[in-house]
Amino acid sequence: MPDQTLLAPPLPPEKFRFLTEGLERVQGYLIGSTALYLSTLEYVQRGEVEGRVAEIGVHRGKSFIAMTVGLPEDQTALAIDIFDAQHLNMEATSVDALRDFKASLESWGLTDRVEIHEGSSLDLEDQGFCEEGRRFRLFSVDGGHLHYHVANDLRLAEKTLAEGGVVAADDFVNQHYLGVITGIFEYLDGGGTLVPYALIPNKLLLTDAASVERNRAQLRELFGEGLTKAEVPFRDVTIDVYGDPRWVVQDLDGNTAELQRNPNTVPELQRLVSQLRRERNRVGAQRTRLRRRVSELEAALHPTGRADVLPKALRAPARAVYRALRRR
Template sequence: MPSAETAASDRPASSQPAAAPNAPLAPARQADIPGWFFRLDQEAFRHLLSAQSEAGLTGDILELGSYLGRSAVLLGDHLRPGERLTVCDLFDSAAGDADNDAEMTMSYRASLTRRGFEANYLAFHPELPTIVQAPTSVLADGRIPAGSCRFVHVDASHLYEHVSGDIEVARRALAENGLVVLDDYRSEHTPGVSAAVWQAVFTGGLRPVLLTPMKFYGTWGDPEPVREALLARDWPAEGFTVDEDVIAGRRVLRLNNAVRPAAARSGSRRLLLELLPPAATRAVRRGLRALRERRGARPGGTVAPR
């Protein structure tokens, strides 16, 4: 039965959170849970988890870094009888080291609470997963049995040393053909993740299977069954693109959102641009381009959260 472990609480392992004044409001839809787990990766998770079940691959699911539960709720959807979901996150606890604590304060501290995660998860599932409220490094103590997991999602610290440790935890936890998914492997603000991921590929035997703009999917087992399962789906019909690359002699798929064609200009706008003097036309186009850039820009000076 799922339970709750805590590094900072004496709550019994089998207890459920009691109602409390000012408790977080339960979301009506999974999409209402705050987070940065978007449709592209949601579909990849659903497809790969379902393919594992259809192939008879059993095992637990592990998530390192859960934020407010958007991905954990989806992972819980795919648990089968006898399988367990474990999530490990600091939530509102202290990080324990200065660099990690600084990252938490910058990106998550104001919004991330365990109560929020629990309320979100229980809005869609009857009981909580096993919760380890602590730095993900505690999982190196062997509490996750070796080879017990079929799927591990790593989305915790962005610091190289921490990510390297999380990848090692995932490697030991995964069954022979289990999958690991690593977030933020290519973001500009997370070079430590990139370094740890590609080090695992080139020196640690991790085989890439699928790349999306946000996540790296890989295995220490045989990548071909995963590749075949991915190619069995008609992704373009659902608004995605599928491409193939070769990395160090190994084929890897890339999944992305299809680019929508630019909207055709209206006849009146096109006529106006044609009638204006060239200098005025250039000024109008510069103004329109600046307006589009302002609308599409992200707030400056922020670190994109996990």
């Protein structure tokens, strides 16, 4: 599968351009195939599912723009993130994220099409977020990765998702964020009504129970060649699993270009790890040599355990060299 090149469904020119030219301009981690799946889902929902696009955990906007670029003129999207309020971030830092996100929105003509909410998603329900009812058709959950963040955000998505809409839960199978798995099962075991139906690279797709078969069939129709395994047992349902092959993207006029692929693929990461290990070994060897040199100087300075064995005029310069080497 990874060596195959597959033709993706046709997309509007803005989405085509972002997926083939702009994906790597936005800092962040998003697998190219996942960007394609989400971008296409948003496009085919138009006219079929009512509502807006929303994301919790926007960061600098990589997946958000993939979903929202080229939105119809009568639609807006909602971006929710703590952005630079890093005292609320228990996992990492994200300096100047809001500035960079706004710059990305401007680059892709989305500045006036996006409502930005800066704050924790844990406070949204108390602020009346759910009172406006079911109004989102595509809802990305990519905020805090601790279990209670994930469970909370899925409940928010459930309460505001339009019938037939799709929720994408990020990092479901990421070994570094096991809180996501815990949070998803906490949500499902706690009476959550969203039903998982597909797994695209790094994201679990869920929908309302009445729309599972429709959304499953739609994704198969769109990306059947990318389907790696159908109806995999998962809890009390089955999900379809989609891979990360090489895609050729096409626009509505038939123009084609290769999908940009994130350089942080497994081979690239393995190469980077090897490079860092070599650098670590080089620095370690240099440190060993310096320590040996320091020991030699110490022996020369104190051959009899006394500090005054050198001529008086040489003692101060020798000590300066000694201190400099000790600091390295």
